[in-house]
Amino acid sequence: MKEGYELIYKRPESLLQTRMHYCPGCFHSTTHKILMEVVDELGIKEKTVGVCPVGCSVFAYDYLDVDMQEAAHGRAAAVATGIKRILPDRVVFSYQGDGDLAAIGTAETLHACNRGENFTFIFINNGIYGMTGGQMAPTTLEGQKTSTSPYGRDPEKVGLPLKMCEIVSQFKRVAFVQRVSFNTPANARKAKKAIKTAFEIQMKKLGTTFIEVASNCPSQWKCTPEESLDWLTNHVFPYYPLGVFKEPPKTKE
Amino acid sequence: MVETKLMKGNEALAEAAIRSGLQAYFGYPITPQSEVIEYLAREEPKYNYVLLQAESEVAAVNMLYGSGGAGGRVMTTTSSPGFSLMQEGISYIACAEIPCVFANIVRGGPGLGTIQPSQSDYNQATKGGGHGDYNIIVLVPNSVQEMVDHCRLAFELADKYRTPAMLLSDGAIGQMMEKVNLPEPIEYKPNKPWATTGKTPDRERNILTSLYIKSETMEEKNKILQEKYKQIIANEIRFDEYKTDDAEIIITSFGLTSRIAKKTVDIGREEGMKLGLFRPITVWPFPTKALAEIASRPQVKFFISVEMNAGQMVEDVKLAVCGQKSVHFYGRMGGIVPTPDEILDVIKEKEAGRD
Amino acid sequence: MPQKGYVEISVEGCKGCNLCVLHCPTNCLALNTKDTNSYGLHYAYLAEEDKCIACMNCSVICPDAAITVYKKMAA
Ligand SMILES: Cc1ncc(C[n+]2csc(CCOP(=O)(O)OP(=O)(O)O)c2C)c(N)n1
Ligand code: SF4
Numbered sequence: 001m002k003e004g005y006e007l008i009y010k011r012p013e014s015l016l017q018t019r020m021h022y023c024p025g026c027f028h029s030t031t032h033k034i035l036m037e038v039v040d041e042l043g044i045k046e047k048t049v050g051v052c053p054v055g056c057s058v059f060a061y062d063y064l065d066v067d068m069q070e071a072a073h074g075r076a077a078a079v080a081t082g083i084k085r086i087l088p089d090r091v092v093f094s095y096q097g098d099g100d101l102a103a104i105g106t107a108e109t110l111h112a113c114n115r116g117e118n119f120t121f122i123f124i125n126n127g128i129y130g131m132t133g134g135q136m137a138p139t140t141l142e143g144q145k146t147s148t149s150p151y152g153r154d155p156e157k158v159g160l161p162l163k164m165c166e167i168v169s170q171f172k173r174v175a176f177v178q179r180v181s182f183n184t185p186a187n188a189r190k191a192k193k194a195i196k197t198a199f200e201i202q203m204k205k206l207g208t209t210f211i212e213v214a215s216n217c218p219s220q221w222k223c224t225p226e227e228s229l230d231w232l233t234n235h236v237f238p239y240y241p242l243g244v245f246k247e248p249p250k251t252k253e
Numbered sequence: 254m255v256e257t258k259l260m261k262g263n264e265a266l267a268e269a270a271i272r273s274g275l276q277a278y279f280g281y282p283i284t285p286q287s288e289v290i291e292y293l294a295r296e297e298p299k300y301n302y303v304l305l306q307a308e309s310e311v312a313a314v315n316m317l318y319g320s321g322g323a324g325g326r327v328m329t330t331t332s333s334p335g336f337s338l339m340q341e342g343i344s345y346i347a348c349a350e351i352p353c354v355f356a357n358i359v360r361g362g363p364g365l366g367t368i369q370p371s372q373s374d375y376n377q378a379t380k381g382g383g384h385g386d387y388n389i390i391v392l393v394p395n396s397v398q399e400m401v402d403h404c405r406l407a408f409e410l411a412d413k414y415r416t417p418a419m420l421l422s423d424g425a426i427g428q429m430m431e432k433v434n435l436p437e438p439i440e441y442k443p444n445k446p447w448a449t450t451g452k453t454p455d456r457e458r459n460i461l462t463s464l465y466i467k468s469e470t471m472e473e474k475n476k477i478l479q480e481k482y483k484q485i486i487a488n489e490i491r492f493d494e495y496k497t498d499d500a501e502i503i504i505t506s507f508g509l510t511s512r513i514a515k516k517t518v519d520i521g522r523e524e525g526m527k528l529g530l531f532r533p534i535t536v537w538p539f540p541t542k543a544l545a546e547i548a549s550r551p552q553v554k555f556f557i558s559v560e561m562n563a564g565q566m567v568e569d570v571k572l573a574v575c576g577q578k579s580v581h582f583y584g585r586m587g588g589i590v591p592t593p594d595e596i597l598d599v600i601k602e603k604e605a606g607r608d
Numbered sequence: 609m610p611q612k613g614y615v616e617i618s619v620e621g622c623k624g625c626n627l628c629v630l631h632c633p634t635n636c637l638a639l640n641t642k643d644t645n646s647y648g649l650h651y652a653y654l655a656e657e658d659k660c661i662a663c664m665n666c667s668v669i670c671p672d673a674a675i676t677v678y679k680k681m682a683a
């Protein structure tokens with residue numbers, strides 16, 4: 001460090017030094033980083049247990065220095081339910097892609113939300129199946145081309161992209177729902193605050209907390225990371241607006 | 254102090270789970286098994302186990318994965334179609350080495366089938382059931398008492414070997430009422446340093462996974478599992494013999510039908526036939542050596558496997574007997590329980606055919 | 609102008625996604641297009657040191673947590 005300077009940001013302690021396998025510019029990486037910043041800032045590493053899905057983030061446990069379980073494809077919400085029910089004082093999160101959370105695992109997602117399971121969903125909505133090579137997801141936009149919708153998603157055939165934040169906000173026992181993104185530093189800061197809020201609400205046992213990351217997938221979108229930000233702004237946000245969908249009623253402190 | 258009661262098999266199983274220190278139960282209703290979750294729901298206020306009716310068997314098995322992985326003593330019960338739905342999860346649990354207890358109160362299939370008792374899930378239970386090379390410990394109760402005894406044993410074996418263990422029961426044993434001795438409740442103190450309970454500074458993080466992307470590490474993991482299975486085979490085989498010492502004809506039978514077979518042995522002996530019964534209590538690991546030894550006895554003429562299916566355990570019997578003697582089969586399907594008389598008739602036919 | 613801050617970027621940790629370069633308000637970062645790290649990726653570096661204002665935009669946006677930020681202490 002140069003003399004006369006102070007350190008104001010470094011890689012969070014709980015993000016292991018292992019190089020993440022994610023493609024350059026992928027928000028999976030950003031989410032991992034921010035998640036571990038929150039864990040460190042709240043000082044909850046010793047009581048955090050994560051569940052990672054099947055999808056690009058299947059190796060999340062290689063990077064996060066917390067106890068973790070690897071769930072079967074789509075079942076992270078059930079696994080997180082199992083953990084949280086037996087260890088109610090731990091901070092539990094499930095980390096899931098859109099195929100995982102909103103296609104194969106929709107039943108587990110909705111029922112966990114309906115029960116108000118007291119854990120935090122970190123939902124990475126990149127509109128595509130990253131891991132398996134760019135197939136259509138339940139969140140692929142209308143007209144968007146993927147390897148299984150080569151002429152663009154046709155709602156006549158496969159319906160419209162699912163809006164999970166909007167859906168889960170309907171459940172009474174869901175306490176906090178926010179859609180965030182990492183396309184700008186300002187949004188990234190909001191995203192961090194959202195995850196922190198979610199964990200705090202979880203620790204107060206107020207119900208399910210649900211963070212959707214309007215994410216990118218430069219590799220399967222077949223664009224540069226920079227272009228992926230433009231796609232987010234021009235196509236994703238108009239359909240998937242960022243913001244808070246639900247929060248607990250403000251209590252006087 | 255042992256308590257004696259008249260109880261239904263499914264309820265006895267639930268009570269045994271409570272007395273074995275059950276910490277979490279996840280399940281989904283299905284006949285003829287629902288009394289287990291109903292009983293646990295009724296008793297819940299008296300204890301502090303977690304009880305949750307899941308949205309499906311798929312969810313239930315994955316809740317089991319989570320809570321077992323977090324160190325709990327956990328169980329689910331179901332019947333055939335539900336157990337099929339659980340297979341993916343059991344494969345993950347076997348590979349991640351999470352102790353969990355299952356009970357399949359079998360009904361007749363395939364498909365939606367019948368709610369009548371059956372033994373047609375033997376292959377599914379004993380040959381892995383899901384994808385990949387794995388086995389789970391399979392105990393077969395043939396009475397309400399054994400529902401209780403095997404429940405405790407299944408929990409102990411699951412913990413000891415970090416593996417799923419199951420009771421392969423059936424709709425008749427689940428539904429029938431018998432006198433049962435209930436054991437003293439235990440206070441369960443888990444010792445599971447591998448569990449995901451939160452990383453404390455004194456240890457590395459705990460990870461429960463079944464993902465080994467490199468072929469070499471996947472093979473290594475498989476070798477570890479296979480080594481464990483060898484240990485289980487070496488230590489945990491259980492079986493029962495009835496009048497086999499001088500027997501010339503050996504009936505092999507498991508679970509419910511073993512009781513009918515026992516009756517058959519008695520009736521046959523009254524008629525002067527030297528019948529004996531060999532009953533596997535663990536069907537995985539299968540008592541191969543013990544059967545092979547019996548097959549080698551000069552007076553033994555042949556075997557007949559009596560089952561409520563189209564012929565499933567008989568394959569394991571044949572492998573054990575290994576050509577030393579002939580092995581016949583008699584089975585009923587669709588939930589029909591064979592009678593001693595019809596079994597005896599078949600044995601007489603086989604004997605006549607042999608001479 | 610006196611330098612307000614500076615950043616250190618891990619050459620091996622950087623994946624060359626260019627997002628930090630894009631979001632630096634003072635344009636003091638650049639991608640080294642002449643050199644690569646051991647993964648064969650161009651990496652970002654602090655090209656114009658004295659322009660850094662220690663705003664942390666780059667470290668916030670960097671997916672791979674490759675950036676460390678230092679700020680000049682108040683005298
Ligand atoms: C039962 C089952 N079906 C299918 C697969 C194959 N598979 C793995 S990941 C995946 C989709 C991943 O997409 P998503 O959840 O959106 O995550 P991403 O990779 O985009 O982060 C699929 C279909 C599987 N592993 N298991
Ligand atoms: S394939 Fe897509 S989602 Fe997966 S790591 Fe690469 S950019 Fe990220």
Ligand code: SF4
Nearest residue numbers: 632660661663664666
């Ligand atoms: S701290 Fe701000 S000014 Fe300095 S390099 Fe990073 S983005 Fe640029």
Ligand code: SF4
Nearest residue numbers: 622623625626628670
């Ligand atoms: S944002 Fe990070 S990974 Fe991307 S170019 Fe900058 S330093 Fe490298």
